[in-house]
Amino acid sequence: MEDDETVAVLVRCCLDRQCFVLNGHFGLLVDRWKSRRKPLPLRKPMEFEESGDPERHFQELVSLAKYGVEKGKVVAIGECGLDYDRLHFCPSEMQKKYFEKQFELAEAVKLPMFLHMRAAVEDFCDIFARNRNRVIAGVAHSFTGSAEDRDKLLLFNNLFIGVNGCSLKTMENLDVVKGIPVERMMIETDSPYCEIKNTHAGINFVKSVWPSKKKEKYDDECTVKGRNEPCFVRQVLEVVAGCKEIADVNQLSKTLYHNTCRVFFPHDLDSVADALLSSSRQCNIP
Numbered sequence: 001m002e003d004d005e006t007v008a009v010l011v012r013c014c015l016d017r018q019c020f021v022l023n024g025h026f027g028l029l030v031d032r033w034k035s036r037r038k039p040l041p042l043r044k045p046m047e048f049e050e051s052g053d054p055e056r057h058f059q060e061l062v063s064l065a066k067y068g069v070e071k072g073k074v075v076a077i078g079e080c081g082l083d084y085d086r087l088h089f090c091p092s093e094m095q096k097k098y099f100e101k102q103f104e105l106a107e108a109v110k111l112p113m114f115l116h117m118r119a120a121v122e123d124f125c126d127i128f129a130r131n132r133n134r135v136i137a138g139v140a141h142s143f144t145g146s147a148e149d150r151d152k153l154l155l156f157n158n159l160f161i162g163v164n165g166c167s168l169k170t171m172e173n174l175d176v177v178k179g180i181p182v183e184r185m186m187i188e189t190d191s192p193y194c195e196i197k198n199t200h201a202g203i204n205f206v207k208s209v210w211p212s213k214k215k216e217k218y219d220d221e222c223t224v225k226g227r228n229e230p231c232f233v234r235q236v237l238e239v240v241a242g243c244k245e246i247a248d249v250n251q252l253s254k255t256l257y258h259n260t261c262r263v264f265f266p267h268d269l270d271s272v273a274d275a276l277l278s279s280s281r282q283c284n285i286p
């Protein structure tokens, strides 16, 4: 089994975390990101059926995840969940069937889940409620739901809500984010997608910008124009701070970082995390 395959089981949040907290030191995890050549297998429940033998496919995923854990590369199972905006890729019945199965995988390898919920809150919550005790914790990332959706997710005390640029597009989005308690929130970029655009409601709170160049004129010192990049997680932080009227952005970042560590990187908590956070204050944010 190649190392490349192990990362297919995931870890997008690694990259954000690394860039967010350790600006200037993200090489290690960028390597993981770059080697993620395949699409995440769990994102496509169809793969269980298409494999011709769903049970064998499941066992292969268990082996893959265990191998990745041993190598220190896999910290979560994901993406898992339901997306009813994309029924053309996979009908809801099949999504539900294998969402259940994905909890079995998380339980088998004792890992938290990286979750996706789009326009499917009722079914998502039904399935999560039935399986919540099988999984340590999870984050419903790229959250774009309503205030009611948010409140339904928050009823599960082992579920966090993940915010990125897609969560900050409209005034209504900002209101929803305002109501997520910081101790139940994580932030991410969803790079290379979901950037905060000039037309988005959250843009007024963005303070950090980086020089950019078109991809044809690629420059190591610049971001690529039109591409969301991991360092932009700082902008997500700024918008969250802005709409929640939190003046102490560093304290907010610390809380969010600890939320992420608690779920995905428990070994990094405490003194090491604090040291990293302290050093990040001198990082090269323009």
Ligand SMILES: [Zn+2]
Pocket: 079, 115, 116, 141, 142
């Ligand atoms: Zn997603």
